[in-house]
Amino acid sequence: MKNRSLVSINDYSKEEYLKILDIAEEFEKNPKQKILENFVIATLFFEPSTRTRLSFESAVNQLGGKVIGFTDAASSSVKKGESLRDTIKTVANYSDLIVMRHPLEGSARFASEVSSVPIINAGDGANQHPTQCLLDLYSIRKTQGKLDNLHIAFVGDLKYGRTVHSNVIALTNFNCTFHFVSPGELKLPSAVKRHIKERNLEYYQYTDLNEVIPFVDILYMTRIQRERFSDPVEYEKVKNAYILNGNMLGNCKPNLKVLHPLPRVNEINENVDDMKEAYYFQQARNGVYVRQALMASILGIK
Ligand code: CP
DSSP, rough: OTTTOBSGGSSSOOHHHHHHHHHHHHHOOOHHHHHHHOOOEEEEESOOOHHHHHHHHHHHHTTEEEEEEEEGGGGGGGGGGGOOOHHHHHHTTTTEEEEEEEEEETHHHHHHHOOSOEEEEEEEETTBBBBHHHHHHHHHHHSSSTTTTEEEEEOOTTTTTTHHHHHHHHHHGGEEEEEEEEGGGGGOOOHHHHHHHHHTOOEEEEEEGGGGGTTTTTEEEEEOOOOGSHHHHHHHHHHHHHOOOOOGGTSSTTTEEOOOOOOSSBBGGGGGTSTTTTHHHHHHHHHHHHHHHHHHHTOOOO
């Protein structure tokens, strides 16, 4: 993985995912190794973020590295009309690695083509969120003891939810069975379903969340992505399509874990938070270790 960008989860192999997860386990035991003291990481966030940006920055700080960047393109020379190409070529002069979130699909791939340092895609529009995917794989393996042969339900906005796209593609390496719960207008894109068909795996589609709860191992809830809708009326129609309540988990499997990339709006009631099935805040914590492992691998330290 040394010097390689991570733009799409397809850029890395199954073996490479597993290597990152193994290194992340080491960082979870000892997250404060001073191995990035000679490195500068740039975090360029053209879209809002809490977990992704702060977990990357926490990961770098705990490893002794330095962070530069911006949290809002309006505070950069983009505001004066500078192109993404020129921004990336400039920041590559100041850093060893660039972490970028951008609203345009394909922007991270473009950045990787013009940059002299590796790019990590921290989310490009509705396309992909590969580092969220890696921390989700870590969370699934940690809670289930394996990644293979699981029944996984993805619930909510499967059309615009970039974490779902990356997760489904990655999990096709692990013989999982997929259960997709969404309103009709927010179904998983065909291009993502194609990955499942190519591996001869099974997927099922539902509109009722209650149908899948009794038999799945992972219930992956997602937010309806208001910012991706061009028509606010369409968002209003589906915004509360799925709300998970604690009393809905009465007949779930004993190993079920509820995951969510967060932020949530109201798709998981707070009465779930203290149940043994809730794992989303630990999931966000795992992001630090996985991002430490990824950066250390790309920088050639691990
Ligand atoms: N999961 C995730 O990408 O969260 P943020 O938008 O807060 O970074």
